[in-house]
Amino acid sequence: MQVIPKHAGFTLFEMLVVLVIVALISTLFMTRITTRPKATAPKVIQFLNDERSNALKRQKPTYIQLRRDSLYSTLTQHSYQFAGNLNDVFSGNDQSLPYKTLTVFFPDGTMTANDFTLTEGSTIYAISTSPFSNKIRFKLQ
Structure with missing residues (x-):
């Protein structure tokens, strides 16, 4: 007569614990792979936001x-x-001026509107300020 051991395999609870651990590890790993790094704002935008x-x-x-x-x-x-x-x-008669006011930031959080492009190296940024928004917007061109 053969004796069958009482504990020959894994219990259902043990299998579920292992599956949950594998699912958590794979979730962490997949989010690390699939998320893109957030684009950092160019230094000119950081300067404008600071001001x-x-x-x-x-x-x-x-x-x-x-x-x-x-x-x-x-x-x-x-x-x-x-x-x-x-x-x-700078265009037209502005060429001889020592400076030009680009935008004004007011104490209530508003700002004057202006759109301009900045070329730094091979990167061109389109920068926009608006009195209807509290953000300085930019995009790569």
Whole structure:
């Protein structure tokens, strides 16, 4: 007569625990593979957002002036030196001016509207400010 061991296999509970662990590990692994890294905002957008925040904190308007090779904030007197050029901003009689006001950030969070493109290296950014939005928008062209 053969003796059959009482514990010859896995119980249903043990199998379910193993399946749950495998499912969790595969979920973590798949989300790591399938998620794209978020596009970081270019430094010019970070500069503009910082100056907008400063206008809100200090409750004073800040004028962002375009100079020949930089953007300049009248509130904090910080500047952003860009390596490329701003397209279609200086035109006609503006060529002889030392600066041009690009946008104004007001203490209530609004800003003046302006659209411009910035070329840095081989990358072209289309940047847009709007009084109806609280974000400075940009896209790659």
